[in-house]
Amino acid sequence: MPTDDPEHPHVGRPQRAFGGPGRNGLGMTRGHRRGVADDVFASSADRPGVADWAWRAGWTRVEATGPRYGVAQELVRSAPVRRIDADHRPRDVIAGSAGDLDLLAFDIAVRARTGAIPEWAVTAVPLPDGAPAVRVSPARLWSHGAQELTQAATGDDALDRRWRILGDDDRVAQLAGDPALQQALLATDDGDDIWTAAGHVAALRPDGHRPQLLEHHARLLAVVHRALTRYAG
Numbered sequence: 001m002p003t004d005d006p007e008h009p010h011v012g013r014p015q016r017a018f019g020g021p022g023r024n025g026l027g028m029t030r031g032h033r034r035g036v037a038d039d040v041f042a043s044s045a046d047r048p049g050v051a052d053w054a055w056r057a058g059w060t061r062v063e064a065t066g067p068r069y070g071v072a073q074e075l076v077r078s079a080p081v082r083r084i085d086a087d088h089r090p091r092d093v094i095a096g097s098a099g100d101l102d103l104l105a106f107d108i109a110v111r112a113r114t115g116a117i118p119e120w121a122v123t124a125v126p127l128p129d130g131a132p133a134v135r136v137s138p139a140r141l142w143s144h145g146a147q148e149l150t151q152a153a154t155g156d157d158a159l160d161r162r163w164r165i166l167g168d169d170d171r172v173a174q175l176a177g178d179p180a181l182q183q184a185l186l187a188t189d190d191g192d193d194i195w196t197a198a199g200h201v202a203a204l205r206p207d208g209h210r211p212q213l214l215e216h217h218a219r220l221l222a223v224v225h226r227a228l229t230r231y232a233g
Contacts, residue, residue: 050092053211059096062104068095071198072106075122078197079108079204080135083119087111091118092209098218101125101225104200105217107208118208123217124200125225130232132169134201136185136194136224139164152176162190171231178230184223192217194224201228 054060062068072090091109095102103125107118135149139162149166152173163185165176175181193204201224203217 049211050094050209050214053214054094054096057096057098059094059105062093062095062106064093068104069093071104071124071200072122074198075124075200075202076108078195079120079122079202080137080193080195081120081204084108088119089116090122091116099222101218101222103218103221105209105214108204109208120204120206121209121213121217122202122204123209123214123221124198124202125221127196127199127201128225128229128232131196131201131228132167132171132175132231132233133196134169134172134175134194134228135164135166135196137164137166138162138190138193140190141193154182156182159186162186171233174231175227178227180223181227184220188216188220192220194220201225 062072069090072093076084076088076090087110088108089111090106093104093106095104097103103123105121105123108120108122109116109118139160149168150172152165152167152175154160154163154165154176159182165172167175191205195202195204201221203221203224205213205217207213
C-alpha cells in the first residue's frame with residue numbers, strides 16, 4: 001500500500017489521538033509479523049490506567065463464568081481479522097454504561113511465554129432489535145471474511161475512498177447514506193473495524209485498550225447504534 005497517497009488525509013499520521021498504536025498505515029496492522037516494536041506497544045496498553053478509568057466510571061469487571069464473558073468469546077471468534085486462532089481469548093473484560101448505552105470492552109490477547117499480549121481492543125454495544133447485520137471497514141485494509149457481502153454506495157466519493165460499508169440487507173444501503181454515520185466515519189483516522197455478531201455491534205482496533213480508546217469507541221458506537229436503530233425493522 002502506498003504511504004504517500006495525497007487522497008488519504010490520515011496515512012502516516014499518528015494514531016495515538018484515537019488510542020491506536022504507531023502511525024496510520026505505516027506500522028502495526030493486521031497480518032504483520034510480530035517484532036520488538038509490537039512488544040513495546042503491547043506492553044503500553046496501560047492496564048492500570050484502564051482499571052482506574054473503569055472504577056471511576058462505575059464500570060465492573062466481567063467474570064469468566066458470566067454470560068457477558070460468553071459474548072466476548074463469540075466476538076473474538078467472529079472478529080474481522082485473519083490472525084485469530086485458538087491461542088486468542090478475551091482478556092480484562094469490563095462492562096459499564098456511556099450515556100444510555102450498555103457497553104462491553106476487552107482486549108483480544110494471545111498467549112505467549114511471557115504472558116498474555118493484547119493484540120486488539122474491542123468495544124461492543126447490544127444490537128438494536130431488528131437491525132441489519134453490517135460490516136464497516138477501512139478501505140485501506142483487507143476486509144477479512146467479507147467475500148459474501150456487498151458494498152453499499154454512500155454517495156460520497158471521499159467516504160467511499162476511505163470506508164467500505166458492507167452487508168447483504170437492502171437496509172444497509174440506507175445506513176450507508178446516513179449523514180450522521182458518514183460524518184462520524186469521516187472524523188476518524190480510519191483505524192477501527194466495525195461488525196455485528198453475538199447480538200452486538202462492535203468496534204475493533206489493533207493494540208490493547210486504554211481510556212482514550214474506550215472513550216473514542218463509545219462515541220463512535222453511539223453514532224452507529226443510533227443509525228442502526230433508525231433502520232431496524
